[in-house]
Amino acid sequence: METKPSTLLSVRDLRVEYLTPTGPVCAVDGVSFDIGRGEVLGLAGESGSGKSTVAQAILRILRPPAVITGGQVLFEGEDILAMNEARLRELRWRKVSLVFQSAMNSLNPILTIGEQIVDAIEAHQKVKRSDAIDRAVYLLKLVGIDSSRLTSYPHQLSGGMRQRVVIAIALALEPPLMLMDEPTTALDVVVQKEILHQVAELKDKLGFSILFITHDLSLILEFSTRIAVLYAGKLMEMAPAQQLFHAPRHPYTKGLLGSVPSVRGPRRKLVGIPGSPPDMRKLPTGCRFHPRCPSAVDRCRGDMPVLRELGPNHIDACHLDAP
Ligand SMILES: Nc1ncnc2c1ncn2[C@@H]1O[C@H](COP(=O)(O)OP(=O)(O)OP(=O)(O)O)[C@@H](O)[C@H]1O
Numbered sequence: 001m002e003t004k005p006s007t008l009l010s011v012r013d014l015r016v017e018y019l020t021p022t023g024p025v026c027a028v029d030g031v032s033f034d035i036g037r038g039e040v041l042g043l044a045g046e047s048g049s050g051k052s053t054v055a056q057a058i059l060r061i062l063r064p065p066a067v068i069t070g071g072q073v074l075f076e077g078e079d080i081l082a083m084n085e086a087r088l089r090e091l092r093w094r095k096v097s098l099v100f101q102s103a104m105n106s107l108n109p110i111l112t113i114g115e116q117i118v119d120a121i122e123a124h125q126k127v128k129r130s131d132a133i134d135r136a137v138y139l140l141k142l143v144g145i146d147s148s149r150l151t152s153y154p155h156q157l158s159g160g161m162r163q164r165v166v167i168a169i170a171l172a173l174e175p176p177l178m179l180m181d182e183p184t185t186a187l188d189v190v191v192q193k194e195i196l197h198q199v200a201e202l203k204d205k206l207g208f209s210i211l212f213i214t215h216d217l218s219l220i221l222e223f224s225t226r227i228a229v230l231y232a233g234k235l236m237e238m239a240p241a242q243q244l245f246h247a248p249r250h251p252y253t254k255g256l257l258g259s260v261p262s263v264r265g266p267r268r269k270l271v272g273i274p275g276s277p278p279d280m281r282k283l284p285t286g287c288r289f290h291p292r293c294p295s296a297v298d299r300c301r302g303d304m305p306v307l308r309e310l311g312p313n314h315i316d317a318c319h320l321d322a323p
Contacts, residue, residue: 015070042224049230097170101182104162114150139168160191237316
């Protein structure tokens with residue numbers, strides 16, 4: 001399959017298993033999506049749907065018992081899954097960086113934030129110390145932190161500021177792609193939005209792309225260009241954010257949206273989805289969502305639906321209304 005020239009990352013038929021003592025658990029089962037240049041792709045889905053596993057597979061930082069058992073992850077056309085260690089080291093941080101939820105707690109407590117940003121730059125680039133310091137000042141400014149903070153230690157900063165420092169480090173080498181896995185979840189709502197607005201501005205200014213993962217659908221809707229919905233390791237629906245919000249097709253997506261409080265417009269009753277996601281070791285036959293689906297018919301219990309095209313850029317995996 002050809003990739004479009006504007007495609008930066010193309011995940012094809014990705015499969016990841018956790019080899020547990022009681023047998024393999026397929027946490028990501030044949031997931032495919034593309035991320036275009038300058039695009040924010042939101043990955044949505046309940047806890048355990050496989051979002052973090054996808055992000056970690058892209059950077060090949062999954063730890064045992066996880067094993068990538070199939071697929072391709074093409075970055076600018078080159079398969080990350082086939083790269084040797086040396087090539088991978090070039091890719092990480094320089095081409096693809098990662099910001100995760102507890103990253104702010106992984107800052108070194110005995111080094112100033114300036115030293116940590118400079119170290120991150122020097123670890124990946126041959127630069128003069130004075131240039132690295134200038135760059136650290138520039139990066140801190142980018143994320144809204146005054147350069148006087150260069151000599152502060154992590155414990156002297158608020159959680160929000162620490163997470164901004166982590167984002168500055170992730171941007172240090174101006175990678176074309178940033179993976180953000182629950183980047184603001186540990187922070188209060190106001191700070192979360194402030195940081196995400198700032199990241200969106202930086203994205204527009206610097207032109208990088210983002211894979212944005214959070215269980216918070218309202219944040220995904222606000223900050224993503226397109227959204228992919230995962231359920232029990234399977235891609236259920238993918239569409240531009242506005243379309244997914246106004247015209248969702250998959251009953252799972254409708255259920256997720258039904259549990260998001262509306263900020264604008266009339267107040268509506270929150271519905272939610274009854275039950276909980278399946279035990280990944282005992283997956284239901286047919287559509288994995290059928291035991292919780294209000295619209296399930298016999299076919300849903302027997303046949304696994306395949307992805308179908310509903311319109312430009314809109315796909316889902318559902319038997320209902322199937323042609
Ligand atoms: N160490 C592990 N051993 C066995 N199975 C695992 C392990 N880690 C994850 N899994 C399985 O992989 C599935 C996907 O986990 P993952 O963390 O990717 O989901 P997620 O959507 O990111 O959830 P969350 O929002 O809670 O982080 C889980 O449902 C679980 O069955």
